[in-house]
Amino acid sequence: MNIEGIVLTIITAATPLWLAALGELVTERSGVLNLGVEGMMAMGAVAGFAVAHLTGQPLLGVVAAILAGMATASLFALLTLVLVANQVASGLALTLFGLGLSALIGASFVAIPGQGIPTLADPDLVGVPVLGFVLAPFRALAEIPYVGRILFGQDPLVYAAVALTFGVWWFLFRTRGGLILRAVGDSHGSAHALGYNVVAVRFLAVLFGGACAGLAGGYLSLIYTPQWSTNMTAGRGWIALALVVFASWLPGRLAAGALLFGAVSIMQLHAQALGVSVPSQFLKMLPYVTTIVVLVLISRSDTLLRANTPRDLGRPFVPDR
């Protein structure tokens, strides 16, 4: 396989981690640790696939995936923000619940081939009215050797991830809303004293995290492998959580980290294709082992980690009126 092809597969493998981690980054910046990413992703994946299959519209599936992620996240928000339950335990509950419910809903969708979402440069879109015309430049630009398909021939959600990364960075560090969100995450007591509604800000941040995780799940079942299978998230939600730590809560580093993890997780496929004689189980361990190694490396450095860790991360807040 050529370099261009490998880069393309890395980006595709990175995108679900990227999207989910980006949402969790915003959630954690507001001071809430939601360990339920895996569960929200699973719900997004099953909802996305089911709606796309039943309506024949993959884009509706994407919308459904986002909504399912948000709905699941709202359970978590209710539990941890309104009822101030322990965030770690609630996140675990969300993962167990989401994995179970998605498997239950998805039982009748197993082994049905999905439709998938075409890339912007897909030649099949030529005849489609309006869209075929609008996307013509992408088809032309994708012909550029080496970088054409990487820059112009991706599926729409890859561009969404790039745009969201810029959007999140801009929101967090260049807007008043972002300043409030970070203030709530760093010191909920002070933010409350200044008159900001801590619970409302956090609720919205958790919902945004859910939307992103749901979208990431939808990416898995609609684009990455267009089908539904039980537990298809395979720990990606947990890797996304590690990615946020790796990125030290900065959107730019998160994008780089997502590509790194995408590369690691795709390595096993390429290694198998090259006939490397390592048992497949060991290659499958790579993303998980890499996560541990990366966590260790990053956690050693105080400057990298401590500087950006939201100070009230994981601490429950009860307004004292």
Add this chain to the structure above:
Amino acid sequence: MRLELIRRSHQSRLMTVASPLLAFVLTLATGFVMFALTGVDPVAAIYVYFVEPWTAQWSVEELFVKAVPIILVAIGLAFCYRSNVWNIGAEGQLVAGAIAGSALPILFPAFEGPLVLPLMLLMGIAGGALYGVIPAFLKVRFGANEILTSLMLVYVAQLFVDYLARGPWRNPEGMNFPDSRPFSPSQTLPVIFGDDIRLSLVFVLIAVLVAWFVLGRTLIGFQISVLGQAPRAGAFAGFSRNRMIFVAFLIAGGLAGLAGISEVAGPTGALRTVVSPGYGFTAIIVAFLGRLHPVGMLIAGVLLALTFLGGEGAQFALGISDQTTQVFQGMLLFYVLACDTFIFYRPRLVMGRSAGLTGGSGS
């Protein structure tokens, strides 16, 4: 209208006991609605799930067979959670214990006699404990988050046992089935009651008693509580937080390892590609549902085992997907966490918008 929480001056003793019961009732009610909505007769489904397993001797035995590993793991986890150490990788420690303990009968199949089983159990405990020490070490030495590292190690252990059972440890006379060679009677835990109840049930009872004593009556139990609830006070008292992280992971890993080897040297009788259907994760629910108290976890463990068994029955009798079990388990944890709020807070419904910032009248 909105909900306001007012901190109680003392924990509500009533809610401490009532919360898990309330959570169970709410789970049942939600399950009832869920079944009704999906067109299943809810009364029949609830009956199959929660009552039928109690009606025959074989299924009651099966209930305790499933409860054994769950309770063993949960007791270990209680040491972690009480000291505010978040080990969620017990499933991996369970698998590690199963692998370490199985090494003996698989590598030395001719080794028989009264010594082999105790050695297997010890190796299982050691394997689980050593696997549990990895996240503890990474936490203490490098500050790496133990939630993520312990969970990642679950995937590593599951893939490794899959490799062993399909590869080097596969039974040469097993017609290519991905199982190890079956363990001989001296390499498996003896049945002590009925057809299926094995010696491992005694381990559970011992673990409950020892945990009750250690947690409630010894200095180490006191240190665990102090470091868990008031880390600064613990530090001033000279209790070492780092040592506690190691101790908690060692105990949890060791008990998970014991659960793992008791599974393979018990109901399964061989090392297979999958050691447990998620007992290590279910145990997390049991730990919370049982209030991190040994006796509470004993009861909660049987209840959660019931959902596993009921799930199998419901799939067989009513064609309900066995994934319903996981939904029930997740819901149960949701509800118990929600109900636990009222141990510490008194709820008050406020009509209209709150006075908010201006109404600083205190409590």
